[in-house]
Amino acid sequence: MKAKDLWLRFRAVAFRWTVERELQDELAFHLEMQTRKNVGAGLPEAEARRQARVRFGPKPLIEDQCRDARGIGLLETLCQDMRYAFRSFRRAPTFAMTVIGTIALGLGLNAAFFTLFDAYVLRPLAVRDPYSLYSFTWMDEARRYHSFTWPEYQQFRSDNHVFSEVFAVRKQLMTRIDGHPAYGELVTGEYFRMLGVEAVMGRTLSDDDASTPGQEAVVVLSHAFWQRYFGADPFIIGKKILIRGYPCEVIGVLRDGFAGLDVLPHDFWAPLTLSPQLEDGADVFGPDHPNRLDIVGRLKPGVTRKSAQTLLTAWAQRLTAGRRDGDKAVGVLLESRATSIALSPLMLLLFAPIFAAFALVMVIACANVANMMLARGLARQREIGIRLSLGAAQSRVVRQLLTESALLAVPAAAAGFVISQTAVELSVRALFATMPAEYAEYIRFVPLLSDVRVVAFMLAAAAGSAVLFGLAPALETTRPGLVQAARGDFLYNVRPARPRNVLVVIQITASVCLLICAGLLLRGSNRFRDIDSGLRTRDVIEIYVRERTRARVLPALGSVPVVRGIGAVSSVPLDATAPRISVTARAGAVPVSVAYRFASPEFFAVFDVPLRAGRLFTQAESQTGGAVAILSQTAARRLWPNGGGVGEALMMAADSRTAGGTKIQRYSRVEVVGVAGDIATGYGESQSDKTAIYVPASSRDAGTVLVARVSGETEAARRAIDAALTAVDPGAVDHIHRMQELVVGRVYPLRVAYWLSAMVGGLALILTISGIYGLLACVVAERRKEMGIRMALGATASAVTGLVLKQSLRLAAPGLAIGALMAVGASRVLASRLIMLNTFDPGAYAWGMLLVLIACLAAAWVPAVRATRIDPVGRLRQD
């Protein structure tokens, strides 16, 4: 019955002419029949027709009553409102476009962020029943999480009452395949069966592949990796590829969309039994029992997360019962593996500020639009007032105004969706395009797609914003007093302007602050790029070799024709942060914290680090690790402020920042034999970054990284070295990088910070423009009468324009001042932490403030011009 009613109503709206015609036909038929009857009773034709009409009654009234019987439907009103709204938008296209643009920007930004959030936190992994998968580790007293050893995993499998299925995995094994970095997982045989992941080509790993160590080496590739590095080779199955130099047969390519259970998408999967061949360090299956395995299981049906937690904690406590106190289990971490990043309260807490920031942008956008709507509402007050006093219900008028808001929100949502897609795609592309090429190979993202959740979010946000920016102005403008309206005075005082002003000032402040920071970051990063690190980087290459090949690789490296010199150092400056140790010049003195590096004598030559005093290490010292040291200039000056140092003795003691069990602890007293130039390694210019100490090592020592000075083109030299070493042993090289890439890479975060700051600042500026525009449009609408009087009394157009522009400047002044102050604060924080920024860079401040000032005036221009078009006579007569 309801459906029937709706259908008839819909029909009445959609086919209104058909329905009208049917009504006419029906009534005409009735009159025709009545006339016939009258003629049959003996009346002449004309009289019969007249009497039929008299009997029938007034036809237009009856037609109306029939229409009423159909009821004025929701749909009909809606269509009416929509037609009305479209007409009014056509009259004010700038208004409509501004509203749509502002909301689209806010929605787009939010949707872009939500796409990211969705891809990592909400989208379930493409595996069978992802929501029952949990990873499990145990936690000791110091809240450190522990992975498992092979025997512990075996024991867990036999004791387990919690999971219906379980596998062990060695995650994020960083390797090179044919010279390209690749991330792999070593897994037990249950992995693919349990996850329900199939191969599109070949097969996945089975229990047989992973039953005994040392059996035939096989590997499964991810779809993306297969496409990217093997050009989607259809004959890949059965081919052998070298993983860290070890030949493995490709037995399958997985279906698209699966890349492991982690934040970092993986490229290949090999049986855990290959661990001895593919990993350095203690053998997983050997007597040392290294704890490198993670356990992932599927909760048994009926086992709740809470009871699983209790059972697993009890198990872990039993497992560690015999260990010393610090190594006992006090709890377990049971983490859902349904999504890349488990959705936990902590995760939400981390995301909350970002969500709040984005929501704030949306609210500000809505508030700006609400101002514009209010301004428009005020301009239409006469119309609305008349409608209300003629008996239209307030709810009816509010509904019409809300329909207008909704109609603006729909195209805004569509545009916002496009903006978000473009923003996500462009950001990722820009990130890869601008990143140093050798870095880009290491970066992986999960696919950032917009799925049904993103669309739903978009629609909900659009609907929410329509209510947010539409409801308040609609209620505000439909509430004139009846008495006033009866007098013909449809204007009334709107709420005080202060909150609206504050909102706009906040926006101006934020854009000023962000744009100044962007300027500071840009100039800072330029300065940083040009700074002299004290190292010669342009023709130096760093090479991480696999320890077991070091002895064979060294002679080969020496014989590569382009290599001019080879040094070795425990942590390469600009690449790795050197560990620190405390040194004192004499007993009782305040210890000085210095960064220490083991370095071969050639290290100084390769990097052109000048010797300021004394000598370098001798070959004998470098071979035997003699108790001598070279200090950096700054370190020497801090230890002996009056100069000197060479020939003095130095006490070394481990401090809180020295890792335990390292080789440096063998040294307690060293003789300073030389002082070398400073090198800048951190992001700052502070003294502590330049205090360094070098102790002798040789390129044969395990744990040192080789650095080579080359001649000719550096990239060609890098390839030549890579090829020469790979020829000695296919798995010899773990990483090989040009130092220049590291230098660029070091400036890169600053660049990204600059771009982010500039983009967010630009966005804030656009919102600010819309905010000022909305506010001033409102003000002009409110002050029509006053301005009309001014003009009637002889004020010129430029005087009226000036009035509006002055209002804009009055908002801009506090915004500019506070924003600049905040920028000083923000840049001080940044400068103190990591970056060599000049907090008082006048250029950056001048540009930032000028840009915002121009924007403020530009935004005020349209309302200002509109103010001059007020017709004084018409205004005065009207009010």
Place this chain on the structure above:
Amino acid sequence: MTRPAALDLLQGTLDLLILRTLQAGPLHGWAVAERIEQISQDVLQVNQGSLYPALHRLEHRGWISAEWGVSELGRRARFYRLTVAGRKQLDTEAADWERLSAAINRVLRMA
């Protein structure tokens, strides 16, 4: 024209009469009016002005349905037919009317 006070009763009654008339089979609007007048021996004069709004209202409630057909004189006419819901409605309304008229009769006779 009828006085406003009587209109309510009349309207409700007209609905009942229309439903009852259509029980015999589909009819167009004019025929409904004719039939009521014939059967009531012209005691009940259907106000033709309120007939059509009533028909449309009943259609919206789903008690009758309308479709275009050809009249006995070969002209296109809109025929109304009682629906299943309408039949039920007729039963309740007829029962209500019986009770009401019986009650009124009793009052008239015995008060």
